[in-house]
Amino acid sequence: MLGTEPQVIEAFVESGQARIVFWPVLNHGDPSVYATLTAECVARQDGAAFWEVHQFLFENQIDLWRADRDYFIDAAVQAGVDEAAFTACYDGGDALAHVMELDRIRRERGIYNQPVFDVNGQLFQGSQSFGTFSNVIENALSP
């Protein structure tokens, strides 16, 4: 949702008509796990910074295949969170267990691919245009 997310946020989220939930899908091994763990540990310090790192990770998807612990620490620090607290979270098991639990729940819900969008219970497989999101959200908002 990298391309259309800013448009959806600007048009519907900031106006209070919609909220967007990011649910992690860990389908690509360690890179998926540790990128998501990074976002989780940033969010535990600053919920708003989560969305900055979320954007950054999607924009630098290619680099994530070779990213190491230092790379993720740098990303977190650049997002403005405390490095020591972040590394404690990153190296500790609690946040990792939480990320894995979210991944388990999405499987339980029958979500096996990515991306999948659930708009008030209506599922859409694959990337969608802003027009599609707009129509579906407008329909959901109409009485």
Add this chain to the structure above:
Amino acid sequence: MRRLYPLFLILFLGACAPAGEGPASPGALPATQAPATTTPTAPVVTATATRLPAETQAPDDVASASPSPTTVPATTTNPSPSPTSSPARAGHTAEGAYYLGDPAAPVTIIDYSDFM
């Protein structure tokens, strides 16, 4: 005097024979000289070669956190998240998934995505 010629001859031959068999305790020489033929420069080359992998094993902490098996810090670029300031509220669901927006908004979009 002529009777002494054979005696001189025997003594002469006797003196020559021991001279040819003289070194009865050699054998050690070839053995001690053999190592001298190996060149001492060879270990120097192997020593420098073993230092190279030592530099690539820098991220020990990676193993402790067991993230990705292929970690090459030198090739990773400097991360710099671009700030996307949004007045929308940030929070998390009961399950612990993070959201942006009004928790009471009439429409909820759940984005099931992988960062990869």
